[in-house]
Amino acid sequence: MQSISALLQWGTEELSRLYSPEDAYVDACLLLCELLAVDKSYLYAWPDKQLSASVALSYRGAIARRKQGEPLAYVIGHKEFWSMRFTVSEDTLIPRPETEFLVETVLNLLPITTQSILELGTGTGAIACALASMRPEWQIQAVDVSDKALQIAEHNINDHKLKNIRCYASNWFDKIAPMQFDAIVSNPPYVESNSEYLQTEIRYEPRLALVSGETGLDALTYIIEHAKKYLKPKGLLCFEHGFSQARELHALLHASQYQNIHTVKDYAGLDRITYAYC
Numbered sequence: 001m002q003s004i005s006a007l008l009q010w011g012t013e014e015l016s017r018l019y020s021p022e023d024a025y026v027d028a029c030l031l032l033c034e035l036l037a038v039d040k041s042y043l044y045a046w047p048d049k050q051l052s053a054s055v056a057l058s059y060r061g062a063i064a065r066r067k068q069g070e071p072l073a074y075v076i077g078h079k080e081f082w083s084m085r086f087t088v089s090e091d092t093l094i095p096r097p098e099t100e101f102l103v104e105t106v107l108n109l110l111p112i113t114t115q116s117i118l119e120l121g122t123g124t125g126a127i128a129c130a131l132a133s134m135r136p137e138w139q140i141q142a143v144d145v146s147d148k149a150l151q152i153a154e155h156n157i158n159d160h161k162l163k164n165i166r167c168y169a170s171n172w173f174d175k176i177a178p179m180q181f182d183a184i185v186s187n188p189p190y191v192e193s194n195s196e197y198l199q200t201e202i203r204y205e206p207r208l209a210l211v212s213g214e215t216g217l218d219a220l221t222y223i224i225e226h227a228k229k230y231l232k233p234k235g236l237l238c239f240e241h242g243f244s245q246a247r248e249l250h251a252l253l254h255a256s257q258y259q260n261i262h263t264v265k266d267y268a269g270l271d272r273i274t275y276a277y278c
């Protein structure tokens with residue numbers, strides 16, 4: 001038997017070898033909260049509570065995974081996005097805070113009377129679920145090429161009891177019925193194949209969700225070139241991209257004769273979202 005405070009101290013010390021003491025403490029607390037299914041206040045209220053050997057063993061296992069650099073979301077199995085909890089797995093990208101900015105941009109640009117949205121590369125379903133929860137009257141189709149990611153997306157859609165999303169497998173537009181949407185939204189892979197960034201903690205995330213050719217622009221080039229066929233006249237194409245890619249993307253959008261092309265910066269002041277009209 002070990003007390004909450006003793007385990008927490010041990011966990012914090014272990015993680016401090018890799019992370020700052022503050023981050024180590026936060027993660028050590030979160031991992032214990034997850035195992036005990038309690039919130040942080042419980043840990044403060046009951047520091048002397050003795051935990052069973054099996055809880056202590058599971059905690060040591062979770063700390064060991066985090067110590068290897070595995071993202072916290074994978075260790076605990078979920079991540080918050082748009083104030084909603086999303087199950088994640090090693091087959092899905094972990095939803096990022098900057099992607100909430102894509103959701104916000106789409107909500108600001110589209111009228112409430114919008115009927116149909118297509119999301120390309122849904123992963124956990126985070127974008128589709130956030131939009132569906134804000135606009136229950138919109139009909140959203142969400143596709144991904146990864147069957148395993150789609151299983152997680154289905155789980156999340158059911159978990160949030162969202163009835164206005166249809167989720168299915170498609171290699172970009174391959175399985176999309178010939179119809180025209182009010183908007184196409186995407187956070188596609190956009191990292192360069194030789195990026196040093198791939199050596200960081202993101203190495204745990206699926207390469208399929210991150211990398212898109214040598215320049216990182218293969219997926220976006222394809223989407224820009226093909227989206228028009230699936231958009232209504234004046235339909236919106238809105239996507240997330242790398243902070244240094246806006247200029248090339250504007251050129252691609254111009255070449256495909258999109259109108260009113262804009263890039264918006266994220267909260268960190270970086271070019272992050274570009275949108276244009278058919």
Ligand SMILES: C[S@@+](CC[C@H](N)C(=O)[O-])C[C@H]1O[C@@H](n2cnc3c(N)ncnc32)[C@H](O)[C@@H]1O
Nearest residue numbers: 095121122123144145146171172187188189209
């Ligand atoms: C950057 S992740 C975005 C995941 C999620 N939408 C989000 O924002 O958190 C890109 C997603 O695109 C999917 N993807 C990659 N290539 C694809 C393709 N050819 N067709 C459809 N989806 C694809 C990946 O499986 C991954 O789920």
